[in-house]
Amino acid sequence: GDSVTQMEGPVTLSEEAFLTINCTYTATGYPSLFWYVQYPGEGLQLLLKATKADDKGSNKGFEATYRKETTSFHLEKGSVQVSDSAVYFCALFVGGTSYGKLTFGQGTILTVHP
Amino acid sequence: GAGVSQTPSNKVTEKGKYVELRCDPISGHTALYWYRQSLGQGPEFLIYFQGTGAADDSGLPNDRFFAVRPEGSVSTLKIQRTERGDSAVYLCASSSTLGARPSYTDTQYFGPGTRLTVL
Numbered sequence: 013g014d015s016v017t018q019m020e021g022p023v024t025l026s027e028e029a030f031l032t033i034n035c036t037y038t039a040t041g042y043p044s045l046f047w048y049v050q051y052p053g054e055g056l057q058l059l060l061k062a063t064k065a066d067d068k069g070s071n072k073g074f075e076a077t078y079r080k081e082t083t084s085f086h087l088e089k090g091s092v093q094v095s096d097s098a099v100y101f102c103a104l105f106v107g108g109t110s111y112g113k114l115t116f117g118q119g120t121i122l123t124v125h126p
Numbered sequence: 127g128a129g130v131s132q133t134p135s136n137k138v139t140e141k142g143k144y145v146e147l148r149c150d151p152i153s154g155h156t157a158l159y160w161y162r163q164s165l166g167q168g169p170e171f172l173i174y175f176q177g178t179g180a181a182d183d184s185g186l187p188n189d190r191f192f193a194v195r196p197e198g199s200v201s202t203l204k205i206q207r208t209e210r211g212d213s214a215v216y217l218c219a220s221s222s223t224l225g226a227r228p229s230y231t232d233t234q235y236f237g238p239g240t241r242l243t244v245l
Contacts, residue, residue: 016168048236055130056169056217056236101168113159113182114234116168 014039016102018117025124031089033120035102043104045085050099092124130237132218138243147203147240151220158201161217208244215239
């Protein structure tokens with residue numbers, strides 16, 4: 013079946029540090045890949061996505077590149093801010109018979125200190 | 127415009143009781159999903175509606191769980207004979223699906239969730 017594995021957290025960084033959150037996947041078909049973010053007290057929000065190999069998704073300074081050869085979609089940001097503190101979820105979507113359900117990783121808690 | 131809303135935001139019930147959780151999707155969105163998020167885990171798919179019909183209910187854990195969407199808009203997730211293991215945050219998401227089936231281009235918009243606690 014389809015699955016997503018994220019690096020274990022929590023991750024604690026100082027402001028302006030470089031961020032990497034690892035994500036690898038297994039999928040029965042050709043997935044689209046997503047990063048969702050959940051800020052404290054808020055619902056899940058789409059952060060970025062990539063739909064085919066070598067695509068790079070980007071938003072709010074975050075980037076992730078779809079690597080088919082390593083089945084990975086690692087999230088990176090060059091300089092984190094306190095406001096980036098949240099829970100980050102990697103997810104995949106396989107169309108066809110799965111009807112578009114998202115399969116999520118377990119989430120990575122990020123805390124950024126001033 | 128308004129996003130996905132869910133009510134109640136919190137629900138505390140006793141083991142064995144019946145509960146209903148409501149989801150109001152974004153107006154005009156034909157696709158609606160329910161997910162369940164246990165503590166420290168990512169959301170897990172429960173059921174998907176396209177219009178009024180449940181196109182995929184493969185994620186419902188057992189027959190105590192049931193969901194309806196009678197008019198193709200609001201959906202209700204119903205849980206009978208609740209158990210302590212049902213305690214979780216129940217998330218609803220909706221998307222605007224142009225084709226017969228969802229596509230990777232159809233962004234799912236999530237509601238804030240209902241936190242269910244079964245004592």
